[in-house]
Amino acid sequence: xxxxxxxxxxxxxxxxxxxxxxxxxxxxxxxxxxxxxxxxxxxxxxxxxxxxxxxxxxxxxxxxxxxxxxxxxxxxxxxxxxxxxxxxxxxxxxxxxxxxxxxxxxxxxxx
Amino acid sequence: xxxxxxxxxxxxxxxxxxxxxxxxxxxxxxxxxxxxxxxxxxxxxxxxxxxxxxxxxxxxxxxxxxxxxxxxxxxxxxxxxxxxxxxxxxxxxxxxxxxxxxxxxxxxxxxxxxxx
Numbered sequence: 001x002x003x004x005x006x007x008x009x010x011x012x013x014x015x016x017x018x019x020x021x022x023x024x025x026x027x028x029x030x031x032x033x034x035x036x037x038x039x040x041x042x043x044x045x046x047x048x049x050x051x052x053x054x055x056x057x058x059x060x061x062x063x064x065x066x067x068x069x070x071x072x073x074x075x076x077x078x079x080x081x082x083x084x085x086x087x088x089x090x091x092x093x094x095x096x097x098x099x100x101x102x103x104x105x106x107x108x109x110x111x
Numbered sequence: 112x113x114x115x116x117x118x119x120x121x122x123x124x125x126x127x128x129x130x131x132x133x134x135x136x137x138x139x140x141x142x143x144x145x146x147x148x149x150x151x152x153x154x155x156x157x158x159x160x161x162x163x164x165x166x167x168x169x170x171x172x173x174x175x176x177x178x179x180x181x182x183x184x185x186x187x188x189x190x191x192x193x194x195x196x197x198x199x200x201x202x203x204x205x206x207x208x209x210x211x212x213x214x215x216x217x218x219x220x221x222x223x224x225x226x227x
Contacts, residue, residue, distance in 0.1 A: 009151065034215070044154075044201065046215040086153060090212070096167070097212050098144070103153035 002027045002091035006102035013077050014110050021072040021105045023061075023087030032090040033070040034099070035061055039083045047072075047085070057081070077109045114138050115219035117202050122224045124189070124196070132187045132222045134202030141207040143185035144216070147171060148199040157200075160185055161207060189224060197226045 003026040013019050025031060035047040048056045050063040050070060061072045070087060087102040115136045124130045136143065142161045146154040146169075156169030160179040174193025179185055189196045202219040205212040 006153075043220045044218040049215065098156055098159060098169070099154075099216055101146075101154040103151060 002089055002100045004087050004089050004100050004102035006085075006087055006105050008105045009103070010106050010108070012108045012110060015079055016076050019074050019077040019081070019107065019109075021085050021087075021107065023070045023072065023102060025068050025070065025087075025089045027068075027089055027091050029091065029093065031063070031065075031068075031070075033061075033063055034088045034090070035059070035070075035072050036086045036088055036101075037083050038086070044086070077107075079109045079111060082107055082109045114217055115202060115204055117200075117219040117222050119222060120220070122222055124224065124226050126226055127191045129188055129190050130224065132189065132200055132202075132224070134185045134187065134219060136183055136185075136202075136204045136217075136219075138204055138206075138217060139182070140204035140217070141182070142205040142212055143179070144203040144205070145169070145175070145177065145185070145187045146201040146203065148201055148221070154201065157187065161210070196224055199223050 005024045007022050033050045036044050037047045038044045059074045061070050063070050084104050084106050086104045088099045091100050118133045144159040145157040148154050155171050157175050158169050158177040160166035163179050166177050166179050176188045200222045203216045205216045
């Protein structure tokens with residue numbers, strides 16, 4: 001069965017500190033992983049995906065197939081990073097692919 | 112801020128009543144999805160559709176129904192059979208290539224349903 005685990009419901013850091021939001025997945029196929037972010041009073045939006053290997057707003061995430069992880073990292077957190085973060089796995093085959101979401105981590109960056 | 116619109120933003124319903132949530136997209140996406148978002152539960156898939164007049168159950172379809180009569184529209188009906196309907200409902204869409212979703216999934220602003 002496909003599963004995405006985000007072990008931290010809440011994460012609080014100070015501005016300028018490094019931040020890491022953990023994500024582990026369980027999937028027998030070739031994974032396609034995403035991080036979505038939901039800022040206060042805004043819609044859910046894509047932050048980054050492992051295929052593009054890009055850095056968005058200073059965030060990066062590396063797919064580690066050995067550890068089945070896709071942790072989200074930023075070296076220096078900013079107050080505007082405070083939001084709800086969801087890790088998602090695209091799973092399935094034959095046209096039945098769908099996104100499986102973790103339960104989310106609420107990040108608070110304190111001044 | 113277009114793309115996917117959902118209406119209404121807030122909806123109140125009495126117990127025992129059916130209610131329909133609207134979702135429209137102008138992205139020309141083939142696939143559309145309905146999720147339920149509850150605190151501490153993440154997003155759970157209710158129904159999805161990859162083509163007009165066809166849809167599949169997601170993980171928590173009981174008590175819900177959908178239709179896909181037009182490519183741009185995917186309304187969700189929350190029936191009286193849904194035991195815990197109070198939640199935040201998100202609609203999403205995705206492009207398909209070769210019948211498979213590719214690139215990112217786009218989300219609407221959501222509808223908050225409260226059962227009184």
